[in-house]
Amino acid sequence: MKLSTKYQARGIFHRVRGTFKELAGRVCSNSTLGARGRLEQVAGKVQWKIGKVQGFCGL
Numbered sequence: 001m002k003l004s005t006k007y008q009a010r011g012i013f014h015r016v017r018g019t020f021k022e023l024a025g026r027v028c029s030n031s032t033l034g035a036r037g038r039l040e041q042v043a044g045k046v047q048w049k050i051g052k053v054q055g056f057c058g059l
Contacts, residue, residue: 004055011048015041 018040025034 002055003059004051007051007054008048009051011044011046011051014044014047016044018042018044 018037021037021040022034023037025031025037
């Protein structure tokens, strides 16, 4: 598997995981968990974008 594909897959995983954390934080009224979920979503989006750029460059 290409490196760019791995980064994109990990990015999607982190975005989904962050969404679940954010939802769990809302349900449990836990603002810390919600904030961690939002942060993980952003990290996943950045990682996915890195994978897209690597794919464009041919890595």
